[in-house]
Amino acid sequence: MPFAPPQRGRSIEYFILHDAKPTGQSVGLYANREIPESVVDDFGRRYVFAGIAPRRQNGDFDVDALRSGEFILKPGLLYRIERRQPSWFGSLFR
Template sequence: MSVGPVTGRPLIYLILQDAVPSGLAIGNLGGDTIYEFVTDYFGKRYRYVGLAPRRWSGEIDVDALQAGEFILPPNLVYRLERSHVARQPGRIARLWASVTSFFVRPSKSPSR
């Protein structure tokens, strides 16, 4: 596992998981399509900003990534769009809503 020498951030923490295309196809790289936007498992949207920088050893240079930038394998960089509000609640939000609705019961008013 690659770790940045300055920040110590493991690369695994910066890889987008379960990202799906949510924008136009803007190019190809090694047979893979590059999309303008992708959306992750939690409903957050990311914009394509370029290719991941590499060290002389060939590893991804984690320290060269800016705040809010993540890797979509093989080596595409996407930046989180902070102004984007997901149109549907993420899976965690739906799960939390179902759990809280189970434990929070409407109070019964006393009989008159």
């Protein structure tokens, strides 16, 4: 009898922000901690708060539900990378 191969989800380690520093104001509380409106990683990339990270029924983070450019900051906040336009880009539309 044929069977389906096991599902292999994406590894969570690729979607966790480590050592991110808060920037901007607090937009609320989650798990008794401040929610920064944005954070910056060690490479200077900026991420903007996008909500609460999706979870599976067993409580694990559901990285398969993340959209492109979304990352998780523990204890369970969802941040989207801010894609900056080159400085010359805005001058095209003036």
